Amino acid sequence: MATVDAIFEATIQVLLVDGPVRLTTTHVAERAGVSVGTLYQYFPHKEALFYGLNERYLDVLADKVASACEAQRGAPLAQMVEALVTTYWRAKTERAEVTRVLYRSVAELDNTALLAAFSRRVDAATEAMFASACDAAFDDLPTVNLMLLTTIFGTVRNIFERALSDAEGRALHAQLSVMCLAYLETVRVTRRSVPAAAASAD
Amino acid sequence: MATVDAIFEATIQVLLVDGPVRLTTTHVAERAGVSVGTLYQYFPHKEALFYGLNERYLDVLADKVASACEAQRGAPLAQMVEALVTTYWRAKTERAEVTRVLYRSVAELDNTALLAAFSRRVDAATEAMFASACDAAFDDLPTVNLMLLTTIFGTVRNIFERALSDAEGRALHAQLSVMCLAYLETVRVTRRSVPAAAASAD
Amino acid sequence: MATVDAIFEATIQVLLVDGPVRLTTTHVAERAGVSVGTLYQYFPHKEALFYGLNERYLDVLADKVASACEAQRGAPLAQMVEALVTTYWRAKTERAEVTRVLYRSVAELDNTALLAAFSRRVDAATEAMFASACDAAFDDLPTVNLMLLTTIFGTVRNIFERALSDAEGRALHAQLSVMCLAYLETVRVTRRSVPAAAASAD
Amino acid sequence: MATVDAIFEATIQVLLVDGPVRLTTTHVAERAGVSVGTLYQYFPHKEALFYGLNERYLDVLADKVASACEAQRGAPLAQMVEALVTTYWRAKTERAEVTRVLYRSVAELDNTALLAAFSRRVDAATEAMFASACDAAFDDLPTVNLMLLTTIFGTVRNIFERALSDAEGRALHAQLSVMCLAYLETVRVTRRSVPAAAASAD
DNA sequence: CATGAATGAGGGTTCATTCAT
DNA sequence: CATGAATGAACCCTCATTCAT
Structure with missing residues (x-):
């Protein structure tokens, strides 16, 4: 699904740009253009x-x-x-x-x-x-x-x-x-x- | 110094027993038999x-x-x-x-x-x-x-x-x-x- | 916003009742009837x-x-x-x-x-x-x-x-x-x- | 006494140079050239x-x-x-x-x-x-x-x-x-x- | 399904104070 | 009387997770 892909790519981008320390669910969701809630609908936990x-x-x-x-x-x-x-x-x-x-x-x-x-x-x-x-x-x-x-x-x-x-x-x-x-x-x-x-x- | 050694060994023990996620300064200090304060006297941060x-x-x-x-x-x-x-x-x-x-x-x-x-x-x-x-x-x-x-x-x-x-x-x-x-x-x-x-x- | 007002008022109350020394974020949040997390959503730091x-x-x-x-x-x-x-x-x-x-x-x-x-x-x-x-x-x-x-x-x-x-x-x-x-x-x-x-x- | 004077002056210096946030007993004692213990012999508390x-x-x-x-x-x-x-x-x-x-x-x-x-x-x-x-x-x-x-x-x-x-x-x-x-x-x-x-x- | 404000447990860190040497 | 390592309570702040809308 497009959303899942976007989240994966956002994860990579966050890692690249902000480093592993800033790899928070909220941050990833933001960069993926979705809300944290949505992220949690596709992944049960971080x-x-x-x-x-x-x-x-x-x-x-x-x-x-x-x-x-x-x-x-x-x-x-x-x-x-x-x-x-x-x-x-x-x-x-x-x-x-x-x-x-x-x-x-x-x-x-x-x-x-x-x-x-x-x-x-x-x-x-x-x-x-x-x-x-x-x-x-x-x-x-x-x-x-x-x-x-x-x-x-x-x-x-x-x-x-x-x-x-x-x-x-x-x-x-x-x-x-x-x-x-x-x-x-x-x-x-x-x-x-x-x-x-x-x-x-x- | 003995304290530093104890802290290092405690760090390893915590990693072994509780895993990297439980590697907290308090936990390490406890296992080393010292207080957190002491730990921070030898190491400026985690x-x-x-x-x-x-x-x-x-x-x-x-x-x-x-x-x-x-x-x-x-x-x-x-x-x-x-x-x-x-x-x-x-x-x-x-x-x-x-x-x-x-x-x-x-x-x-x-x-x-x-x-x-x-x-x-x-x-x-x-x-x-x-x-x-x-x-x-x-x-x-x-x-x-x-x-x-x-x-x-x-x-x-x-x-x-x-x-x-x-x-x-x-x-x-x-x-x-x-x-x-x-x-x-x-x-x-x-x-x-x-x-x-x-x-x-x- | 109502929450912000509540937090401000709680800050004053804490200052009045407990004094500046007890002005902790947790304490203020409690008195405002919100959680610390909420306080930190409106104010980046104390x-x-x-x-x-x-x-x-x-x-x-x-x-x-x-x-x-x-x-x-x-x-x-x-x-x-x-x-x-x-x-x-x-x-x-x-x-x-x-x-x-x-x-x-x-x-x-x-x-x-x-x-x-x-x-x-x-x-x-x-x-x-x-x-x-x-x-x-x-x-x-x-x-x-x-x-x-x-x-x-x-x-x-x-x-x-x-x-x-x-x-x-x-x-x-x-x-x-x-x-x-x-x-x-x-x-x-x-x-x-x-x-x-x-x-x-x- | 000379020690008390040194501690007072050190207090002022710490305030001037490092600001009120760094006004710790240890820091003041250091700048005064004495140990914390000595400071506490002249002043019961901070x-x-x-x-x-x-x-x-x-x-x-x-x-x-x-x-x-x-x-x-x-x-x-x-x-x-x-x-x-x-x-x-x-x-x-x-x-x-x-x-x-x-x-x-x-x-x-x-x-x-x-x-x-x-x-x-x-x-x-x-x-x-x-x-x-x-x-x-x-x-x-x-x-x-x-x-x-x-x-x-x-x-x-x-x-x-x-x-x-x-x-x-x-x-x-x-x-x-x-x-x-x-x-x-x-x-x-x-x-x-x-x-x-x-x-x-x- | 999507949202995002709210939650609160828990982590890192500081520092006034003590006490054995 | 001086020392300074050790203490640990308490603080600030984060962030995974939930849930009412």
């Missing part, structure tokens, strides 16, 4: 508003990653890694300030469940992608995949957390791909040139 | 208390990392990485619940300056360590070092953030060493003063 | 409440003086002085306790701006009145007028400040008129459009 | 400190006025008035900022008793002075005297209260003498040239 915002944010993010993964089915490993890292990086960098502010505010929320749901979706998408790699296979793909995602999520977050310059950010983005690929090359099963078989198994 | 706690936490952490780095001067690369990752991991795992709760709460604080100071210390220590490696050299050590730390910090944080099981945590810890080493092996310069042996081992 | 009360008080006072001055346009000097002094005195004496308590409490407030606005209004009104006197004129009316008002304001205040009895108060009120008139007779210019009569009366 | 300061201030003021009055015994009326007004004005103007700050702060204190004592002393001094005037006598000297002092005290206070410029202040000082003398000339007994008799009656 936490629900924040929870919803993060849910939506993570849904969109998961969508993007999942799409990218599907587009890479059967591609070579290096390309997959590049696509995954870059998709995630772009999604986070697009509205860097929003990303930063959301990173900082989720602390006020028990977002474990949210993160679990998000992780499940992304895990599934990336695992399926890597399983379909035309030029690589892994003994313990679940662990490798978990490690990879943990690294990507964590590293990107850390880049935002330390107030690194854009140049440093870009450099680290490139290095992140290098690192992830290096890792995958290291842990892939040694027999590699089984292209046809691996491909037909997909 | 934020300063929290800031101080984090400062101390990061100082201890940086100390541990720096010591480990110094102990590794001149060691081979693989051992350095292992030592670095394990030191950091142990420091974070020792009191896992405390780590988790601090990860979640620092977001409410503008800890940019704190992180910057912490990063500067750790950066210097690890860069000096890697520069002394007996079996490896790097073209752009600063960037490589920055990337490595960003990955370690971020990955560990993410492990805590997603409520992963101990087993998964341990697995990822091991993988983290693998990943870091894989990265360093990839970006190191091939020629080195121990040319033949090092090259053939690759 | 000082604003007090400032508003004084503003209103001075506005009413200035109104009374201004009306009296207009009613005296063209009257003889003695009558003007009598009217001015008596109007001011009555306004202050009507609710003597309120006057006393406000005199004592305004000091805690930076009411310079308030007093300036009040003075400007009263100055203008009395100066216009004296300029229209049918039987007197002044070389430097602004200074004379300023002196007169300063004396009236100050003397009345001092009567309240020293806890003089009603009888003493009444006596001083009468003397105040005498004094003001004596002053004006002394500083008026002798030549006037009613020359002979006015001059011989001196 | 109010006593403030009371003492005002008492001393009024004592000095009364001394000055009384001396001036004694020096005017037997002098002509006009000279007496001039001396009285000027003495009081000078005493207040000498450290104008201190005067202003004390005027503003006495409100926090029930200084009725203090003012009564002060008034009694000054009343006696001025009444004795006027009774000795070589060229004037009064039917109801107590009332006339009370009126005169009330006017002088009140007018001077009002000059300080309105933030009048120095020039305006000086002008009003001059006018104040004019006004007081005009008043006394008006209310003196009509038979005037009884010089010898009046003088011998003293």
Whole structure:
């Protein structure tokens, strides 16, 4: 609904412009152009508003990653890694300030469940992608995949957390791909040139 | 001073037992066995208390990392990485619940300056360590070092953030060493003063 | 608005009954029959409440003086002085306790701006009145007028400040008129459009 | 005692430099170069400190006025008035900022008793002075005297209260003498040239 | 459904005062 | 007698939430 969207966007704007301290229901409602009463008709309490915002944010993010993964089915490993890292990086960098502010505010929320749901979706998408790699296979793909995602999520977050310059950010983005690929090359099963078989198994 | 220590420890206990929402000055003072007035004699405001706690936490952490780095001067690369990752991991795992709760709460604080100071210390220590490696050299050590730390910090944080099981945590810890080493092996310069042996081992 | 009036009146009552020390926002709100929150919806902080009360008080006072001055346009000097002094005195004496308590409490407030606005209004009104006197004129009316008002304001205040009895108060009120008139007779210019009569009366 | 003096002076300094809001016992003690504990050995509570300061201030003021009055015994009326007004004005103007700050702060204190004592002393001094005037006598000297002092005290206070410029202040000082003398000339007994008799009656 | 004035529990903070050293 | 750390009652103010209109 338009109202809900307006409230979500207002929440972000309040966070951006006035900071987390001024994130009051009244303030959000005002900026959304509705009354507090209306806000409370869509969200039973403040936490629900924040929870919803993060849910939506993570849904969109998961969508993007999942799409990218599907587009890479059967591609070579290096390309997959590049696509995954870059998709995630772009999604986070697009509205860097929003990303930063959301990173900082989720602390006020028990977002474990949210993160679990998000992780499940992304895990599934990336695992399926890597399983379909035309030029690589892994003994313990679940662990490798978990490690990879943990690294990507964590590293990107850390880049935002330390107030690194854009140049440093870009450099680290490139290095992140290098690192992830290096890792995958290291842990892939040694027999590699089984292209046809691996491909037909997909 | 004993009082300050008691207040810091009380802060942690309140965070652990009652959660960040119940982190009130009165509550902390009570648990520390002092009056609010006393608390305010050591910390000008609530934020300063929290800031101080984090400062101390990061100082201890940086100390541990720096010591480990110094102990590794001149060691081979693989051992350095292992030592670095394990030191950091142990420091974070020792009191896992405390780590988790601090990860979640620092977001409410503008800890940019704190992180910057912490990063500067750790950066210097690890860069000096890697520069002394007996079996490896790097073209752009600063960037490589920055990337490595960003990955370690971020990955560990993410492990805590997603409520992963101990087993998964341990697995990822091991993988983290693998990943870091894989990265360093990839970006190191091939020629080195121990040319033949090092090259053939690759 | 009714609520604002209730709060103002409650402020006065608290001052009267409990004294300036007990003038707390909670206390005022209680006595006004509203909650603290409501009080803060009309006044951004405690000082604003007090400032508003004084503003209103001075506005009413200035109104009374201004009306009296207009009613005296063209009257003889003695009558003007009598009217001015008596109007001011009555306004202050009507609710003597309120006057006393406000005199004592305004000091805690930076009411310079308030007093300036009040003075400007009263100055203008009395100066216009004296300029229209049918039987007197002044070389430097602004200074004379300023002196007169300063004396009236100050003397009345001092009567309240020293806890003089009603009888003493009444006596001083009468003397105040005498004094003001004596002053004006002394500083008026002798030549006037009613020359002979006015001059011989001196 | 030197300590008491230091504390009094520190109180004034705190009022001047930091304002009435920062007038805390700790702050005063610090500026006086002693500890709070010491302050409490000389003053049982904060109010006593403030009371003492005002008492001393009024004592000095009364001394000055009384001396001036004694020096005017037997002098002509006009000279007496001039001396009285000027003495009081000078005493207040000498450290104008201190005067202003004390005027503003006495409100926090029930200084009725203090003012009564002060008034009694000054009343006696001025009444004795006027009774000795070589060229004037009064039917109801107590009332006339009370009126005169009330006017002088009140007018001077009002000059300080309105933030009048120095020039305006000086002008009003001059006018104040004019006004007081005009008043006394008006209310003196009509038979005037009884010089010898009046003088011998003293 | 929308509104927004009213609510009041509860938080951060201050500061007069005490008392063990 | 001096010190100053400790105390804790009390204050100002905020803001999530409700409900009569």
